[in-house]
Amino acid sequence: EVQLLESGGGLVQPGGSLRLSCAASRFTFSSYAVSWVRQAPGKGLEWVSTINGGGDNTYYADSVKGRFTISRDNSKNTLYLQMNSLRAEDTALYYCAKVAAAGTYWYFDLWGRGTLVTVSS
């Protein structure tokens, strides 16, 4: 089954760091851009970051620019999100999502189940 599986979430203090992972299976991972999208408790969807298939183009929401770093290891079919200087407002369920068509930045046709990040003292 084609799937994405996130891990690495947890409870972290304000100012702390966390690294999320997203393992992809059953598709040619390196051909597709992938993104992180988050959802604060009881709130809507917020795009966080995108990386292209080759890993050499990255994009960030203003709210995380300079604090978060997206990367990927295509040999391991894995996407990462390094989150530094975490704030309470970063508390959310973090989803990884795959773009539908290779080589594009279109809509998302596959989502993981998410990993919960809680920033609190």
Added chain:
Amino acid sequence: DIVMTQSPDSLAASLGERATINCKSSQSVLYRSNNKNYLAWYQQKPGQPPRLLIYWASTRESGVPDRFSGSGSGTDFTLTISSLQAEDVGVYYCQQYYTTRPYTFGQGTKLEIK
């Protein structure tokens, strides 16, 4: 940034009824060179990740029941459920991918059974 605004914020309809959700973008998401609207709809059931329903404003994703349909162009779009079923309860989001830095979503419309 393109702002996506959905209406209503919540909606209650009876089983078998038609349900309509609107989405308005702050600027056109119609790409003139290919005449495509860069607009998608997602369904999120409680405790689940979003699921793609519609892309290019009106193309149904594989496996999505044909009671779901999308329409509209430019800045105004509609998701219609022709005959509401119990399993359609959830939150529905529109998303533009005309500009992907940033991608933007509507605030969501919560659909309940009356």
